[in-house]
Amino acid sequence: MRFEQGSFAEIFFVFLRLGLTSFGGPIAHLGYFRDDLVVRRNWIDDAGYVEIVAQSQFLPGPASSKVGFTLGLLRGNGLMGGLAAWLGFTLPSAIALFAFAMTAASVDGPVAGGIVHGLKLVAVAIIAQALWGMSRTLTPDLPRIGIALIALAIAFMVPGGAAQIAAILFGAMLGAMICKAGDTAVGEGHAIYPVTMRSGVIALGLFVLLLVALPIAAAMTGSGPVEFFDAFYRSGALVFGGGHVLLPLLESAVAAPGWISPEAFLTGYGATQAVPGPLFTFSAYLGALVTPAGHPAIGATIALVAVFLPGGLLAYGILPFWRKLSSIRRARAAVRGTNAAVVGILAAAFYDPVSTGAILSPLDLLIAIAGFAVLVFGKLSPWVVVVLLASAGGVIGYRL
DSSP states (O other), rough: OOOOTTHHHHHHHHHHHHHHHHOSOOHHHHHHHHHIIIISSSSHHHHHHHHHHHHHSSSSOOOHHHHHHHHHHHHSSSSSHHHHHHHHHHHHHHHHHHHHHHHHOOOSSSHHHHHHHHHHHHHHHHHHHHHHHHHHOOOOOOHHHHHHHHHHHHHHSSSSHHHHHHHHHHHHHHHHHHSSSSSSSSOOOOOOOOOOHHHHHHHHHHHHHHHHHHHHHHHHHHHHHHHHHHHHHHHSSSOOGGGGHHHHHIIIIITTTTOOOOHHHHHHHHHTTTTSSGGGGGGHHHHHHTTTTTSSHHHHHHHHHHHHHHHHHHHHHHHOOOOOOTTTTHHHHHHHHHHHHHHHHHHHHIIIIHHHHHHOOOOHHHHHHHHHHHHTSSSHHHHHHHHHHHHHHHHHHHHH
């Protein structure tokens, strides 16, 4: 089936195929995008693609989804192209995780309990792998190691979601002062973005307005859906460093207040590793269980839109100003400091709730270490580890 070049349908179905087949997390997604859209389809040249990837790393939000959104925007010459790309890439994993949320609680018995526990151990192995890779990339020198350690201390000492906000702000400020920014601006592509300065200002203004107004509105109205939307919007607005960093933010937002149990939270995060597409679709699972508006599908939709919206607003709004902003050395240094702080935040979450909620025996520890080894040294895909560790949990549950 052939579609008109640049049409909503063409962009949607190209990204739908990517959403069905792109396993392995955001870094792998960027490889899939390049192979399909740069090399095979020639939608953009390599220089332009590198520039778009640099933008996604510069801003908070889901890295691969922002890249896909921008590529769709360029292909469709406007916002509808970006929305088509986001929908196509997001829907497969969102639907799969919604279905998992609807069926997981109805499965009972020792084998099912063992499989669920195995999914919690998957979360341990996956976060350990993410922490291993991110620490080597984002904290390669003493200044950034120091920022990460202080962020770790802040995460332990400051209660609730304020810890993540404080650590990120601290990392940005200290990074601007002590981190080396590099000698050249980030990205050197020559793509012409179909976004006016007026539209960019509106998008950036809406991002800030929602970030400030939503918690005020939630406090004043006491509305459950508004409070819920705010929790997911704030989490999506503060995620630097990839989808794995969403875990501590969402844990503070939905598990700490008691909206969902820590056990169900970790089970869903483990299941998220088995599906293709963006890790941010974990929000669909959470929204379906919390059901702030009385129906699982509505809850999943609210959570999904809320967590992706801030990254989309930033990705759209920054385009007219990107080349100027990326040339500011202190801005690039601040991003390096923020990324270092993210390592500390993730390390705190890896200890609690990930490890404390999943590792209950020496055997659990051995299984989690084996999963980590398979990921890091065996170079196997995360979905393979999901199958292995969930199966191990099921066997143990059967024998017990």
